[in-house]
Amino acid sequence: MKFLSKVAVPVAVILLSTSVLAQPTPEEQAERATELRQSIFKLLGSNFGPLRAMGRGDIPVNAELAEKAATRISQLSLMITDYFAYDTRAFDVETEALPVIWEETDAFAVKARNLTEAANDVLAAVASGDMDAIQDTAGSLGQNCGGCHDDFRVD
Amino acid sequence: MKFLSKVAVPVAVILLSTSVLAQPTPEEQAERATELRQSIFKLLGSNFGPLRAMGRGDIPVNAELAEKAATRISQLSLMITDYFAYDTRAFDVETEALPVIWEETDAFAVKARNLTEAANDVLAAVASGDMDAIQDTAGSLGQNCGGCHDDFRVD
Numbered sequence: 515m516k517f518l519s520k521v522a523v524p525v526a527v528i529l530l531s532t533s534v535l536a537q538p539t540p541e542e543q544a545e546r547a548t549e550l551r552q553s554i555f556k557l558l559g560s561n562f563g564p565l566r567a568m569g570r571g572d573i574p575v576n577a578e579l580a581e582k583a584a585t586r587i588s589q590l591s592l593m594i595t596d597y598f599a600y601d602t603r604a605f606d607v608e609t610e611a612l613p614v615i616w617e618e619t620d621a622f623a624v625k626a627r628n629l630t631e632a633a634n635d636v637l638a639a640v641a642s643g644d645m646d647a648i649q650d651t652a653g654s655l656g657q658n659c660g661g662c663h664d665d666f667r668v669d
Numbered sequence: 670m671k672f673l674s675k676v677a678v679p680v681a682v683i684l685l686s687t688s689v690l691a692q693p694t695p696e697e698q699a700e701r702a703t704e705l706r707q708s709i710f711k712l713l714g715s716n717f718g719p720l721r722a723m724g725r726g727d728i729p730v731n732a733e734l735a736e737k738a739a740t741r742i743s744q745l746s747l748m749i750t751d752y753f754a755y756d757t758r759a760f761d762v763e764t765e766a767l768p769v770i771w772e773e774t775d776a777f778a779v780k781a782r783n784l785t786e787a788a789n790d791v792l793a794a795v796a797s798g799d800m801d802a803i804q805d806t807a808g809s810l811g812q813n814c815g816g817c818h819d820d821f822r823v824d
Binding site for chain 1: 744
């Protein structure tokens with residue numbers, strides 16, 4: 515039943531999100547794709563906040579909060595490449611996403627995977643119960659955000 | 670290390686999402702909370718689209734796509750109550766969320782849990798390999814969206 519290729523899935527997801535009857539224009543699809551990928555990053559950011567603060571020692575390490583935030587970052591990070599599959603370079607959308615995302619899709623996918631792994635490192639630290647490890651991995655996670663923003667996002 | 674209560678976690682998540690140094694005003698927090706919860710529902714909607722279409726028979730049942738969409742709906746549905754913990758009733762935010770959400774928090778939480786369970790039903794159907802069951806559970810999932818919108822969202 516794999517009549518849709520892996521690449522087609524996210525586009526289908528976006529296309530079908532409004533209605534299967536009213537076919538959106540390519541411009542509408544680009545707007546929608548932009549809005550959806552920005553939703554992922556807003557949610558990522560809101561979960562990154564407490565981990566960064568723990569990593570910096572601005573707030574005490576809280577295993578329960580770290581687990582929740584890292585779980586969500588891990589889950590959301592796995593959505594990134596799908597929601598960027600719709601190439602919006604040709605459209606006049608308000609975006610901080612640099613064109614290089616669609617020129618170097620493999621490098622972009624590696625960055626997304628690094629974020630998943632960094633979030634999973636926090637979860638492993640939580641499972642171990644080692645509060646120092648939670649603080650260290652929470653701090654490292656931020657470097658993954660920044661490392662990707664340097665290359666793929668407008669400053 | 671549970672110095673933050675379960676209720677406080679989502680508020681902390683939102684508060685810390687911008688900066689721990691620049692304390693946002695309550696108005697800014699309300700704007701941010703609204704934006705974040707709307708992000709969840711945009712992503713939910715984009716994953717609901719293909720399942721609704723499968724349920725209605727508008728597109729062929731695709732187990733891989735159903736699994737991906739249901740996984741994401743399940744994950745996102747678990748974020749709903751946390752991101753609604755910030756009560757924005759007193760603020761002038763652009764929202765379709767009805768005040769009853771913060772008046773009947775238990776009923777709202779039940780609706781969110783129903784959505785999680787409906788998504789998990791799709792995943793169980795995918796695991797069973799029964800294409801008819803995938804179609805049935807995908808169709809039922811939509812009733813959960815609509816059932817909650819009737820009570821808790823502006824028409």
